[in-house]
Amino acid sequence: MIMRHAYGYMAFAALWLTATTGSAATQLTVYTAISIEETDRVTRAFAVSQPDIELRWVRDSTDHIVARLRHEIQQPKADIIWGVAASTLAGLASDGYFQPYAPHGFDRLDRRFSDPNDPPMWVGQRVWTGALCVHTTALAQANLKPPARWGDLLDPAYKGLVLALDPGGSRTGMLTLRGWFSLWGEAGAWRYMEGLHRNIIAYLRNGAAPCNLVARGQYPIGFSSTYQAIKLKRKGLPIDVVIPGDGIGWDVEAMAVVRGTPYAEAAEAFADWSIGSAAMNIISRGFGMTTLAGPSGVHKNYPPEATQRLTPVDFDTTSHMREKILAEWRIRFSSKAAR
Numbered sequence: 001m002i003m004r005h006a007y008g009y010m011a012f013a014a015l016w017l018t019a020t021t022g023s024a025a026t027q028l029t030v031y032t033a034i035s036i037e038e039t040d041r042v043t044r045a046f047a048v049s050q051p052d053i054e055l056r057w058v059r060d061s062t063d064h065i066v067a068r069l070r071h072e073i074q075q076p077k078a079d080i081i082w083g084v085a086a087s088t089l090a091g092l093a094s095d096g097y098f099q100p101y102a103p104h105g106f107d108r109l110d111r112r113f114s115d116p117n118d119p120p121m122w123v124g125q126r127v128w129t130g131a132l133c134v135h136t137t138a139l140a141q142a143n144l145k146p147p148a149r150w151g152d153l154l155d156p157a158y159k160g161l162v163l164a165l166d167p168g169g170s171r172t173g174m175l176t177l178r179g180w181f182s183l184w185g186e187a188g189a190w191r192y193m194e195g196l197h198r199n200i201i202a203y204l205r206n207g208a209a210p211c212n213l214v215a216r217g218q219y220p221i222g223f224s225s226t227y228q229a230i231k232l233k234r235k236g237l238p239i240d241v242v243i244p245g246d247g248i249g250w251d252v253e254a255m256a257v258v259r260g261t262p263y264a265e266a267a268e269a270f271a272d273w274s275i276g277s278a279a280m281n282i283i284s285r286g287f288g289m290t291t292l293a294g295p296s297g298v299h300k301n302y303p304p305e306a307t308q309r310l311t312p313v314d315f316d317t318t319s320h321m322r323e324k325i326l327a328e329w330r331i332r333f334s335s336k337a338a339r
Contacts, residue, residue: 025054026266031069033062034083034253038282045278046270053266062088062171073097079261080270083283085171086113086122086254087178087322090315093121098256099264103271112310113252113291124252124291125274126283129306130176131226132242133211138220147221150180150244154195162199163213163222166337168326169205171251172225177325178318179249182311193333203337215239226306227288234301243303247311252291253283 032039039057046055058078060068066088069078073095081089081098092098093115102119113124134146142161147153153162165173180189201219204210210222211229215237226248229241255274257267273279275291284290288299289307298307318325330337 025052026263027054027056028263028266028270029056029058029077029079030270031058031060031065031078031081032083033060033065033085038083041282042279045282046273049273049278050266050269053269055270066092069097076258076260078258079263080255080257080267081122082255082270082274083125083253084255086115086124086252087174087313087315087319089122089254089256089319090115091319091322093256094316094320097259098122099259099261101257101268101271103268103275105272105275108293109275109291110293110297114254122254122256123271123275124254125279126287127250127252127289127291128172128175128287129226129243129250129289129310130172130179130248131224131229131303131306132244133214133222133224133229133232134240134242135214135217135220135238136240137238138217142220144220146240146242148242148244149246150183150192151246153199153221154192156199158199158221160199160201161220162196162201163210163219164196164200164203165207165210165223166203166205167329170207172207173203173223174322175249175251176223177249177329178251178313179247179311181318181325182249182313183247190328190332193329197333197336200333200336203333205338211239226303227286230288230301230303241303243305243309245309247309248306250310250313 039059043055062085065084069092098121100117100119100121103123113127115121132147139146144157165176167173167177180192184192207225208228211224211232213219214222215232226241229239233239233241255271257264257271261267280290280292288302290297
């Protein structure tokens with residue numbers, strides 16, 4: 001009898017606590033590829049706006065996240081995907097994995113960087129672009145001019161002077177290759193890469209590595225992301241950031257609400273917050289370019305020509321071609337790929 005009264009009191013206390021303090025927080029499962037430092041900053045900032053929604057982050061590499069999503073496609077365990085490359089999300093979007101949603105304030109974003117459907121299946125957050133990192137002193141000593149266009153790198157004078165990226169190990173390498181496909185078509189891109197291969201000394205798997213080695217003076221030219229090159233240049237190192245005049249490849253980190261989530265309202269609230277000023281202030285760090293339209297979306301030190309030379313990209317098509325492209329690339333060029 002005493003125990004029965006005790007349990008009754010506990011149940012009443014739980015009901016009273018819920019009534020007086022509000023319902024328990026909704027726990028939102030978020031799959032992401034961003035760093036722990038960023039997830040912590042986002043969690044703290046979002047809690048100020050939405051204290052009744054708890055973010056449960058599941059972090060992994062982009063490729064592992066996509067593999068996990070495909071494995072779970074019949075019984076999704078994520079509620080929203082956040083900060084994952086659009087080049088990989090696009091294939092899942094076309095397979096119906098996400099539910100369309102245009103967050104509040106979506107009209108503030110540059111439409112190039114989100115899914116073209118209306119409403120979009122995925123929404124871009126921040127952009128990274130390709131570039132060349134050039135050691136000005138080393139080139140001057142070799143009596144060579146910096147390349148201005150991709151075609152310049154085919155000059156035999158650059159033989160053994162160019163560090164490139166393995167597209168299978170580097171997102172920057174893949175977006176660079178995707179840009180060539182956009183510029184010249186499949187046949188033209190492979191023809192260009194065959195000519196370029198003669199001048200490449202090695203293909204590295206770490207996207208920052210070529211520019212880091214160029215900045216140390218070990219090589220004169222390296223493939224890079226624009227922001228990595230800018231960051232090193234701002235440290236006073238003797239390098240220039242070259243945005244090839246014929247156009248550059250790019251990718252965008254994006255978010256998407258998972259179709260069928262029981263917490264769609266909470267996921268949409270997080271998506272709304274994610275393109276607001278508090279979120280953009282966080283995610284703009286370390287990239288230099290967000291998806292906000294106009295000058296407000298670009299860091300003041302970012303080369304203006306980078307935003308003007310973005311090649312058109314069909315993420316849906318290229319996402320389905322990715323494995324085929326990488327298999328062909330390995331057959332042709334892996335002899336110079338770093339292990």
